[in-house]
Amino acid sequence: METSLMNLLMADELNNWDPFRIGGGSYDPEIADAIQAVRELNDANQLAARLQSIYDFSFEQVIPFKECLSVAEKLLSIKNQGSCSL
Template sequence: MESEMITNLHYVDILNEWDPFHLVNGNYDTEIADTIQAIHELDHMDDLAERIQSIYEFSFEKTIPIDNCLQVAKQLLVIKDNDSCTI
């Protein structure tokens, strides 16, 4: 349980640093929560990138290029894979 909490904090750090719309102070709390849920549901980078793109597009009515979403999806799945390897 504690390991999962630490992993989720890593996800939050990555997503806060990403800041795709350059909002300075972030304000992506809802999108980050939805993205973390998606990470738990999805294991493929393309699927996660598409979900991330749709989450942010729904909130901001702007589309993030899929390449940007793929980059962050890859970082998030590396963390997920590393966490699942530590039992």
């Protein structure tokens, strides 16, 4: 899978998440930071903590860790599908 397609799939997943119910398209800086975090991390727990930190920094509200972990697992699944080759 091409990097650009993988990034779009991750951005779609993050837009659909909408943790603060403010509407998709309202999280562009956070999505960019989250995608960068996915590139850097391979552990779901570490990624979940980073997602929690990214959104807390922007919105000053802590998202429950379990919710972040669920999203982190989905993002890592997309990343792992993208890194597989025949």
